[in-house]
Amino acid sequence: MTRPQKQGNSQPRWLFPFVVTVIFCLSVLPLGRLAATGIMSALRGGASELLSDPGLWRSVYDTLSTSFFGMIAAVVLGGGFALLLTLFDIRGKALLGFLFMLPTMIPPQVTALAWIGMTGPSSALLKALGLAPPLGSPQPLYSIGGIALLYGVQNAALVYLSLRAGLLALPRDAVEAARLSGASSFQVLKDVILPLSLPGLAAGAAIAFVSCIGNFGIPAILGIPAGIYTLPTLIYSKFAAFGPRTFADISVLSGLIAILSVIGLMVEARVLRGRDYRVIGLSGQVAVFRLGTWRRFAELLLWLTIFLILAMPLIALVASSLAPAYGVPLSPATVTIKAYEEILYRQAATRIAFTNSLSLSLATAFGLLVVTVLTGYFLVRSKSRFVGLISALAEIPYALPGIVLAVAFILLFAAPIPVIGISIYGTIWIILVAYFSSFFAVSLKPVVSAFRQLDPSLEEAARLSGAGFARRLVDILVPLVAPAAGASVILVFLIACNELTVSALLWSAGTQTLGVLIYNLDDSGSFNIAAALSVLVVIMVIAMMVVLELMAKRLPKGVVPWRS
Amino acid sequence: MAKLILNRLSKTFDTGGRAAVNDVSLTVREGGFLALLGPSGCGKTTVLRMIAGFEQPSDGSILLGERVLADAAEMVSPEHRNMAMVFQSYALWPHMSVTENVGYPLKVRGVSGEKRARKVREALAAVRLDAYADRRPADLSGGQRQRVALARCLVTEPDVVLLDEPLANLDRHLRQEMEETFREFHARSGATMIYVTHDQSEAMALATDVAVMSEGRLLQVATPEEIYARPEGRLVGGLVGQGATLSLPSPFGDRRLFDWSAMQEILAGPAQEPPADILVRPQDVEIAAEGQAATVLSVLFEGERYALRLALPDGQALRAFSRQPVKVGDRLSIVIRAAWRL
Numbered sequence: 086m087t088r089p090q091k092q093g094n095s096q097p098r099w100l101f102p103f104v105v106t107v108i109f110c111l112s113v114l115p116l117g118r119l120a121a122t123g124i125m126s127a128l129r130g131g132a133s134e135l136l137s138d139p140g141l142w143r144s145v146y147d148t149l150s151t152s153f154f155g156m157i158a159a160v161v162l163g164g165g166f167a168l169l170l171t172l173f174d175i176r177g178k179a180l181l182g183f184l185f186m187l188p189t190m191i192p193p194q195v196t197a198l199a200w201i202g203m204t205g206p207s208s209a210l211l212k213a214l215g216l217a218p219p220l221g222s223p224q225p226l227y228s229i230g231g232i233a234l235l236y237g238v239q240n241a242a243l244v245y246l247s248l249r250a251g252l253l254a255l256p257r258d259a260v261e262a263a264r265l266s267g268a269s270s271f272q273v274l275k276d277v278i279l280p281l282s283l284p285g286l287a288a289g290a291a292i293a294f295v296s297c298i299g300n301f302g303i304p305a306i307l308g309i310p311a312g313i314y315t316l317p318t319l320i321y322s323k324f325a326a327f328g329p330r331t332f333a334d335i336s337v338l339s340g341l342i343a344i345l346s347v348i349g350l351m352v353e354a355r356v357l358r359g360r361d362y363r364v365i366g367l368s369g370q371v372a373v374f375r376l377g378t379w380r381r382f383a384e385l386l387l388w389l390t391i392f393l394i395l396a397m398p399l400i401a402l403v404a405s406s407l408a409p410a411y412g413v414p415l416s417p418a419t420v421t422i423k424a425y426e427e428i429l430y431r432q433a434a435t436r437i438a439f440t441n442s443l444s445l446s447l448a449t450a451f452g453l454l455v456v457t458v459l460t461g462y463f464l465v466r467s468k469s470r471f472v473g474l475i476s477a478l479a480e481i482p483y484a485l486p487g488i489v490l491a492v493a494f495i496l497l498f499a500a501p502i503p504v505i506g507i508s509i510y511g512t513i514w515i516i517l518v519a520y521f522s523s524f525f526a527v528s529l530k531p532v533v534s535a536f537r538q539l540d541p542s543l544e545e546a547a548r549l550s551g552a553g554f555a556r557r558l559v560d561i562l563v564p565l566v567a568p569a570a571g572a573s574v575i576l577v578f579l580i581a582c583n584e585l586t587v588s589a590l591l592w593s594a595g596t597q598t599l600g601v602l603i604y605n606l607d608d609s610g611s612f613n614i615a616a617a618l619s620v621l622v623v624i625m626v627i628a629m630m631v632v633l634e635l636m637a638k639r640l641p642k643g644v645v646p647w648r649s
Numbered sequence: 650m651a652k653l654i655l656n657r658l659s660k661t662f663d664t665g666g667r668a669a670v671n672d673v674s675l676t677v678r679e680g681g682f683l684a685l686l687g688p689s690g691c692g693k694t695t696v697l698r699m700i701a702g703f704e705q706p707s708d709g710s711i712l713l714g715e716r717v718l719a720d721a722a723e724m725v726s727p728e729h730r731n732m733a734m735v736f737q738s739y740a741l742w743p744h745m746s747v748t749e750n751v752g753y754p755l756k757v758r759g760v761s762g763e764k765r766a767r768k769v770r771e772a773l774a775a776v777r778l779d780a781y782a783d784r785r786p787a788d789l790s791g792g793q794r795q796r797v798a799l800a801r802c803l804v805t806e807p808d809v810v811l812l813d814e815p816l817a818n819l820d821r822h823l824r825q826e827m828e829e830t831f832r833e834f835h836a837r838s839g840a841t842m843i844y845v846t847h848d849q850s851e852a853m854a855l856a857t858d859v860a861v862m863s864e865g866r867l868l869q870v871a872t873p874e875e876i877y878a879r880p881e882g883r884l885v886g887g888l889v890g891q892g893a894t895l896s897l898p899s900p901f902g903d904r905r906l907f908d909w910s911a912m913q914e915i916l917a918g919p920a921q922e923p924p925a926d927i928l929v930r931p932q933d934v935e936i937a938a939e940g941q942a943a944t945v946l947s948v949l950f951e952g953e954r955y956a957l958r959l960a961l962p963d964g965q966a967l968r969a970f971s972r973q974p975v976k977v978g979d980r981l982s983i984v985i986r987a988a989w990r991l
Contacts, residue, residue, distance in 0.1 A: 095703075468663065542740035545703055548727040549734050550754035550801075560753070564744045 095466060095544060097554045104463045104475060107456055111522040112478045115493035116485075122496050123340040126333035135334050141319070145341070148315040151232045151304065152297035158237020159293040162390070163244025164286055169383055171252040172278065173376050176384060183634060184391050189242035190626050192583035193302030194604050195619040196239055199398035200226055201306070202405035202616060210404040212414035227311035232304050236297040238394045243296060244289035246646070251285020252278070270374045284356040291356070295349035298342060299486020301586040302600070306607060316342050317488040317586065324495075324590055332496060339492040346485055399623060405616035424617035435618065437595065438602035441513060445598065446581035449520040450574040453528040456521075458570065461532035462562065466541075476533075483526035487586030494519045495590060511593040519587050527580060528573045531644040535569030536562075538641045568639045575636075576646070579629045583622060651714025653677040653700070653809055653841055658709035660695050669695045671865040672709070677858070682835050682842045684856035686849060686888065692865040693845045697811050700843060701734055702727035713808060733802035734811040737818065739794045741786035747773070747797050748782045754805045772800040775837065776830060792823040799834060812844040816851060828854055849889050853877065861885045879905075879989065883926050886991045892930040893968045894991065895961070898922040905990040912985045916941055916961075926991040931956070933987040934969035940984040943967065945975050959983065 126132055135141055166185050170178050188196060202208055205224035211217035225231060255278060263273045304315040314322065320335045320342075376383055406424050408415045428435040464476055482490055498515050501508040509515045539562075547561045563570070585600030592601045599622060606615035637645045653676070660670040670692040677683045685693040698704045700711060702724060710720035718725050733754070734740075741750050752769045755761075760768070773779050776796035786794055795815060802810050812831070816824045832855060835842055846852050852859050853873040860870040861884070869881045880886045886894055897915050900922060901907070907915065907927070915927070943959040946966065955971045959981065969983065 540738055540740065542736040542738050543742060545701070545727070546734065546736060546740035546742075546801075547753070547757075548703075549701060549730070549732055550805075551728050551731075551757040552753075553728055556757060561742060565742075 095548065095554070095557075096463060100459060100463050100554075101467070101469065104460050105471075107460060108475055108478045111525050112482050115490065115497050115522060116481065118497045119336055119339060119343075119489070119493035122332065122336040126336060129333075132333070132337045134330075135337055140314075141338075144314045144316055144319045147229065147308075147313050148298060148345075151229055151236060151313075151315060152294050154230070154233030155236025155240065155297040156290050156294040158234055159240040159244045159297075160286065160290050162237055162241035162394070163246075163289060163293070164248055166241070166387065166390075167245045167248035167252065169387060171249050172274070172374055173383065174373050174380065175376075175387065176380075181387055181391065183630070184395055185245060186242050187395055187627065187630070188238050189240065190579065190583075190630060191623055192585060192600060192603075192626075193235075193239055193300055194306055194585050194600060194607075195302075195402070195583075195622055196235055196398065197226075197303045197306035198405070198603070198607060198612075198615055198619050199402035200231075200235060201612075203398050203401035207411055208401060208405075209408035209411075209413070209415040210401040213404060213416060217414075224310075226307050227313075228307075229313060232307050232313065232315075235303045235307065236293075236300060239300070239303065240293040240296045241394075243293045244286065247289030247292060248282060248285045251282040251288075254285075255281055274374065287356040288353045291349045291353035295346045295353075295484075295486070298345050298349070299488060299586070301486075301488055301589060302604070305585075305589070305604060316345075317486065320488055320492065321589060332499065335492050336496060339489040342486055343489050346489070350484055402616050402619055402623070405613055406620050408613055411610065411612035424613045425621075427614055428618050428621070432614075434597070434602060438597050438599050441596060442582050442599040445513065445517055445520060446578045448517060449524055449581045450528070450577040452517075453521060453525060453577055454532075454570055454574055457525065457529040457532045457573065458558075458563065458566065461529055461536050461566075462558075464529075464533055465536040465539075479529055480526045482522045483524065487523055487584070488590065490519060490523050491587045491590040494522070511596075513596045516588050516591045516596060516598070519591055520581050520584070523584075523587055524577045524581055528577045531569040531573040531576070531640070532566060534641040534644055535566035539565055568636065569641055569644050572633060572636060572640050572644045575629055575633055579626065583626065651716075651808070652679050652681075653843075654712040655696070655700075656710045656712065658696065658699065658711065659707050660692075660699060660704060661707045668707075668865050670699070670706075673862070673865075673867045674709075675860060675867060675870060677841055677843065679841060680839050682844065682855060682857045684844045684846060684852035684859045685862060686846060686852040686859055687862035688888075689847055691862045693862050694813060696862070697734075697813055697843060697845050700809065701732055701811055702730050730809075731805070731807050732809045732811060733805060733807040734813065735795070735798045735802060735815045737814045739786075739798045741794055741797055741801075743786055745785075746782070747778065747784050747786070747789070750786065750797055751800045751804055754801065758805065768804050769800075772804040775803055775834070776800045791819050792827060795819065795827055796830065799830065803834065803838060806838070807840060810838070810840045810842045812842065814845055814847070816846070816848070824851075831855055853889075859889075861888055863888075880928065880991060882991055886926070886928040886989075890928075890930050891968060892928045893966055895927045895929060895965050895967070895988075896924045897927055897965075899925045899927070899990060907985075907988045907990070909984050909986055912988055913941075928989045928991050929967055929985055930987075931968040931970050933985060934959075934967060935984045935986060936969065936971055936973075936981050937984040938982060940982040943981050943983050945977050945979045945981065948975055948977060950974075 166181075169175055170182055175181070201224065203210060204226055206218045206220050206222050208217055226235070259277055259281070260273055263277045268276065299317060300315075301317040301321070304313065304318045305321065308315060308318055309322070316338055320338050323331055323334050323338070404415050405411075407420045407422065409419050409421050409423065413419055460479070464472055494515055495510070498508070498510045509518070543565065544557055544561060547557045552560060583600060584598065585604060588598040588601050589604065592598060597605070599618070603615050603618050603622070606618065633645050655673055655675040658670055658673045659668050661668045673696060685696060687693045695704060699706055699719065702719065705724050706719055706721055708721050711718040718730060742753070745753065748769055751772055752765050755765045755768060770779065773782055776799050778793060778796050778800065781789060781793060786797065789797065798815075815831075816827055819827060828851065831844075844852070844855060856873060858870060859873050859876050861868045861876065863884045869876060869885050871879070876885065876889055880889050883894055886892060898918065898921070899915055900918055901911060904911075941961065943961055946958040946960050949956045955974060957969045957971055957975065959967045959969055961967060967983075975981065
């Protein structure tokens, strides 16, 4: 009689090799290639010329100073919101929290355009209000301070989420014990809550710092006109002025970014060590302090902040998009939807960019889902020793700034692929592969949390019913993780659709994405068209966030990133 | 169908530590109903999971008749074992209706159309759930979910049905009803059943055979009557019934069952023999006008009677029942009608 092979665990034999191959192609191979080129060119002495270039050190300095001040701004904004919304009896918390998350999900190039539309002598909004500074006065955002401020706005939510998670994880009895010991609300806050939540704040600051270092959209729009180059924009400009040493230079530069990021991530991992996010599910109810007469003041402050960092820039963006041309005052007489008509009906470039971005994002979101459902299943069910290593490797490409990954894929695919001899460089496929690598972790996380929540006996019952792996996957596992898979698709789609950093380096004629198009339109002076396109992007972002928000109740905890 | 044989079965987990299951040999006759009884962590669930195929033995083998299901080198996957299981958490698929849940094993086996519908109807009728066919598991009570899980086992006529503490999540009233359902199910299907539990009364009431496990080892396998009347060793004696174990020297050599006259000798005897473990059940302890002196340690009113804990003069504790109220500290005379050397 036949005796089927060893099948004690529930995974088919091909699953482990499959997962290893995926991780190898999406994480190890590109990053390994980058590291190899960087180290090789450093050894050949090619880096010495680059490293002796004062422009490089100026750029490192600008990167660090903008990121540092950006981090401070993010900590002030995000920390303040987290404390007020988590610990005090503010009304409308859910709405405030949701609105506070929006700036993070809006692509940085759009944020930058919106803020430009709000300030400076050419602001359509300020002109309409008669508040615009005289012509010829400088645009105040084209500066280190301007870049840092927008970094802060863009990344405040990261600090908010991290600190909030820390606050929600606080053991409630610690607060109650302090209260019973006779401490006043203020003393409890000062002596118990703040010290205990410091790791969350520090971790949030570290992530915000890493995110600032890797940001491309903001310094590209605000910095380049003022001659300020951060490391990502320096890579971009070196790549644009292509020369014989470009590959060596950009690999060293992205190596620098990677090192700075890894330092930041190590700080984060260190301060968070031993903190288990899974315990949050049960606590989640911190003792709420009463603000009394201060409540109105605090609420006013919160709404004013939301108005300044979100509503105003978006109003300015809409105003810019309705103005007939950059610098023309907006009034009932001049208002026009010409820019929208231009994008929607006339320009072939916009249609191509829409098609590219939508198809890339859909392909990434659904393609990745197939991969991540299998990988997630493996990570949760397997008892292999490599699970820890594999999940770490899956995280790295997303944790690193997109520009580093883009450079890695340029190096990997600059020459035709060995054996098959096809070159995907310059085609849309290289962007797709880079998206797969970059957003793998985004897609994986909801799926993994869904599998974690799944009672293993549901699958075991199906096995005893006689269902093989494929059958179980289709009949049992996929339907049960479907809500999380849906969230994963929306999240990846949302992020990929608005992405600029990766495609900025990888696009070529005919493969530009929405992000690239907005940047190029602004760069070529079509500010109102860029603004109109940005308005559409913002509407899309908000719509998808609302969908996720509505789904949130049916999803495992931690799937919707702005919900804690 | 055939008998299920566990042959020197052992399981050590990779995480190290002592073996979860250690050298367990056991034969379940065809159509038998075996209860695996033991305290939590004794390895009984691991044995069950090895029989189901979710764990591979580290040593030994599992056979169903002539067919080797698993040994340390190879195993038949659970999909191909033709077994069914009722899980502690019921493991009903929340996205399927009751009918779909029960019909799923048939669907996987390629049974479709009217034949499947009829079998599902029969299975649901057997557990009296015909009226709930279109509900979702979420809309059912605990006992109803349990019965759906049972119907799912019934539907494919499996060789072996495994039950993993199926009553642990139910309240006392439902338990009795479900015990009845399980007995009916066993009688009707004739399947070999293995039932894991830590509750001795459940095991006694349901099974045709009881296997007692502790710390990964099999201590005794016998019919419920046999295991109650003739338990082997202190652990089994302690697990089955509410008896107290006395440590007294016995001058009777290999004799195991003692009546009152023998017990008098044992209690009186300054003996040379090493002390033996002697199990005394409370119903065999009578309060009499004359007999062995004992002091009341505690009294618990149970409604129909008082449950007493008594101390013998040498300090060893005994259990007894009394119809009359007694007080802590009272001195009584007792007669031990029967006792069993473990």
